[in-house]
Amino acid sequence: MSKEINNKVTDWTRAHAEGRIGRRSWVKLMLTCGLSLPAIAKLLQSATAADTKGLRIYMVPKFTGFIFFELAKAGGEQAVKELGATLTYVGTTTADVEGQVQVLQNLIPQKPDGIVTAALDINAPVPALKQARSRGAVVVTFDADVAEPGRNLFVNMAPFEIQAKAMLDSALANAPDGGKAIWVAPTPTVANFISQKKALDDQIASNPKYKSIQFVDTLYANDDPDKSYSVASSAMQAYPELKLFLSGSGISTPAINKAIMDTKRSGQVFSTGFALPSTMKTYLDNGTCQQFALWSPYKFGYMATYLAILLKAGTVQNQQGTEVDVATIGKRTIEAHSTINLNSMLFFTKDHPDFDNAVPANL
Amino acid sequence: MNLRSLYRNHRWELILVGLTFMAGAWASVLSPFYLSLDQILYSLQQALAVAGLLSAGLMTVVLVGEIDISVPATLAMGTILLARLSEMSAPLWIALPLVIGLGIVAGLINGLLVVGFGLPSLAVTLGTMAAYRALALLIGGQEGHASFDDSYLALGSALIAGVLPVSLILLLIIFAGFVWLMNQTVFGRLVYMVGSNPVAMRYAGIRVARVKIATFAIAGALAGLGAAVYVGQFGSARADNASEMLLFVVAAVVLGGIDIFGGRGQVIGVLFALLLLGTLKNGMGLANFPGPVQTLIIGALLVASVAVPRLARLRFRWRSTDRGSPSGASTG
Numbered sequence: 168m169s170k171e172i173n174n175k176v177t178d179w180t181r182a183h184a185e186g187r188i189g190r191r192s193w194v195k196l197m198l199t200c201g202l203s204l205p206a207i208a209k210l211l212q213s214a215t216a217a218d219t220k221g222l223r224i225y226m227v228p229k230f231t232g233f234i235f236f237e238l239a240k241a242g243g244e245q246a247v248k249e250l251g252a253t254l255t256y257v258g259t260t261t262a263d264v265e266g267q268v269q270v271l272q273n274l275i276p277q278k279p280d281g282i283v284t285a286a287l288d289i290n291a292p293v294p295a296l297k298q299a300r301s302r303g304a305v306v307v308t309f310d311a312d313v314a315e316p317g318r319n320l321f322v323n324m325a326p327f328e329i330q331a332k333a334m335l336d337s338a339l340a341n342a343p344d345g346g347k348a349i350w351v352a353p354t355p356t357v358a359n360f361i362s363q364k365k366a367l368d369d370q371i372a373s374n375p376k377y378k379s380i381q382f383v384d385t386l387y388a389n390d391d392p393d394k395s396y397s398v399a400s401s402a403m404q405a406y407p408e409l410k411l412f413l414s415g416s417g418i419s420t421p422a423i424n425k426a427i428m429d430t431k432r433s434g435q436v437f438s439t440g441f442a443l444p445s446t447m448k449t450y451l452d453n454g455t456c457q458q459f460a461l462w463s464p465y466k467f468g469y470m471a472t473y474l475a476i477l478l479k480a481g482t483v484q485n486q487q488g489t490e491v492d493v494a495t496i497g498k499r500t501i502e503a504h505s506t507i508n509l510n511s512m513l514f515f516t517k518d519h520p521d522f523d524n525a526v527p528a529n530l
Numbered sequence: 531m532n533l534r535s536l537y538r539n540h541r542w543e544l545i546l547v548g549l550t551f552m553a554g555a556w557a558s559v560l561s562p563f564y565l566s567l568d569q570i571l572y573s574l575q576q577a578l579a580v581a582g583l584l585s586a587g588l589m590t591v592v593l594v595g596e597i598d599i600s601v602p603a604t605l606a607m608g609t610i611l612l613a614r615l616s617e618m619s620a621p622l623w624i625a626l627p628l629v630i631g632l633g634i635v636a637g638l639i640n641g642l643l644v645v646g647f648g649l650p651s652l653a654v655t656l657g658t659m660a661a662y663r664a665l666a667l668l669i670g671g672q673e674g675h676a677s678f679d680d681s682y683l684a685l686g687s688a689l690i691a692g693v694l695p696v697s698l699i700l701l702l703i704i705f706a707g708f709v710w711l712m713n714q715t716v717f718g719r720l721v722y723m724v725g726s727n728p729v730a731m732r733y734a735g736i737r738v739a740r741v742k743i744a745t746f747a748i749a750g751a752l753a754g755l756g757a758a759v760y761v762g763q764f765g766s767a768r769a770d771n772a773s774e775m776l777l778f779v780v781a782a783v784v785l786g787g788i789d790i791f792g793g794r795g796q797v798i799g800v801l802f803a804l805l806l807l808g809t810l811k812n813g814m815g816l817a818n819f820p821g822p823v824q825t826l827i828i829g830a831l832l833v834a835s836v837a838v839p840r841l842a843r844l845r846f847r848w849r850s851t852d853r854g855s856p857s858g859a860s861t862g
Contacts, residue, residue, distance in 0.1 A: 291765065
């Protein structure tokens with residue numbers, strides 16, 4: 168190969184890696200340079216591998232020391248290991264909005280290739296993230312998003328429809344005949360919980376599988392264990408026929424299980440929905456709860472980090488409709504507003520009580 | 531003022547300056563990204579612009595021997611008010627006095643409760659802290675507000691010549707004002723005197739109550755001003771704004787050498803303490819220290835700043851008694 172052609176190949180390959188020309192036109196250009204198809208394939212593979220090598224990714228959780236984010240970190244570490252990048256995990260010890268912004272701000276001079284973060288405030292980190300992006304960082308949010316100008320991509324846990332199905336399947340695993348149910352949310356205004364409840368209502372109305380479940384009330388427990396315990400205790404007296412509590416709050420679900428256990432109603436009333444497995448072991452063991460659900464924080468961190476690396480390397484185009492094959496997770500499609508769904512719900516039962524042995528839900 | 535008297539009168543402040551330079555040197559060893567003017571200025575702005583204003587206010591209250599832990603909550607009420615005013619397209623020249631006015635009212639309520647009913651300020655401001663946050667929550671709701679008119683953002687985000695944050699200049703001006711207020715005016719002298727011996731002051735015919743209430747109002751006013759800087763810096767107003775800022779603010783005041791029982795300490799010391807804390811945070815952040823380690827170091831510094839002068843004083847007293855002199859209580 169002459170030097171001139173060699174240079175062209177290098178330039179165009181870089182242009183392709185940076186997303187300036189598409190895969191198809193790049194292949195055409197390579198063919199015009201006289202490369203054979205196997206040679207092109209090899210070049211593509213090595214270019215991909217080289218582009219992700221040594222990329223510096225920073226993961227900023229909502230706060231450190233919480234099992235959910237420690238598992239997300241482990242997932243992120245697996246992703247950088249596979250792709251030859253590096254991961255630095257930094258954050259504050261408490262849910263401190265200004266502190267998180269300072270952590271992000273301190274990343275800017277380090278010119279990160281990628282920032283993977285779960286934001287404490289939808290707006291406050293945006294100025295810092297914008298600055299990081301203007302210096303070449305790809306920003307991927309997971310679990311909790313920021314306003315769109317602050318990030319390239321948001322990895323959502325699952326569409327609300329899937330979340331609702333996971334909760335309803337868990338409800339039926341506890342109470343196969345359904346029955347009267349109460350929805351427990353933190354406050355009337357948290358957007359997530361409003362959407363979850365709507366999706367639950369839609370599923371019950373449209374899917375015959377779930378029609379035996381009947382919501383009779385909504386209670387607010389402010390993501391607080393004591394409040395959850397007391398509202399649930401009162402509700403069980405107010406509704407003697409009650410069969411189920413459902414909650415998307417990882418704090419309310421175990422607290423209500425405790426209320427059920429303490430009032431000796433295990434087996435008559437069940438509390439399920441989303442919860443962290445570490446908080447539920449007792450109730451799975453003694454049969455107060457048969458099954459609950461959660462998405463995998465490990466895969467959450469894995470997918471967000473994986474996508475940050477591929478976006479930076481230019482091997483994935485951040486466009487609506489782009490299908491990405493995320494290793495070990497599967498094919499996922501980038502949707503409107505640069506959102507992509509992890510869609511990986513897990514079921515926890517007595518025999519599968521931990522993240523590493525939970526049953527992947529097929530919803 | 532010669533060097534000797536500078537050393538004698540400002541020993542603690544000089545130690546802080548020395549520590550700040552050491553922290554800067556440490557930071558530049560820890561991270562190759564530290565030594566750059568725009569990096570340092572921007573990071574100091576992030577760490578200090580808001581917390582510094584709150585510290586100046588808390589300092590004034592602590593100097594009269596009281597405490598006000600409600601200042602971050604007052605700030606949150608301020609950011610929510612600014613969000614509402616911006617939604618109503620009120621011009622900044624109306625919004626700014628209003629938010630400072632709100633802060634003053636919040637401060638006056640604190641002051642009146644403390645002085646009028648003779649209640650302990652820690653309990654009063656713990657209560658008003660909760661009340662002010664609840665009020666912010668009622669007016670602002672759970673959701674954050676982010677749509678501010680650009681004029682509202684300037685104070686907290688504008689840069690002079692592309693590097694120098696306006697908010698840092700504002701902080702320096704405020705501290706210069708406080709140096710003057712505390713050292714050159716009758717009010718300043720009254721603050722120190724009330725702080726060191728309120729009973730004697732009352733017998734001397736000084737209106738202790740008025741001085742104390744005024745300091746709470748000043749703290750409130752600065753929290754209001756802090757709100758205006760906050761919305762510029764973060765582009766966000768939420769009822770839980772600055773909810774984790776109290777530790778840093780108290781640390782700056784105590785580390786700055788302000789006696790927690792009132793009556794003693796230099797304004798400039800608080801500014802230097804802010805610079806020291808800001809530099810440490812910046813260096814540890816750039817070196818990606820894990821969160822718990824950072825918190826531990828700041829906490830240890832806070833304890834040390836209280837313990838070291840106390841130990842020095844004990845040692846001094848011990849030595850004095852050794853020499854047979856019983857009057858060694860004051861180190862000056």
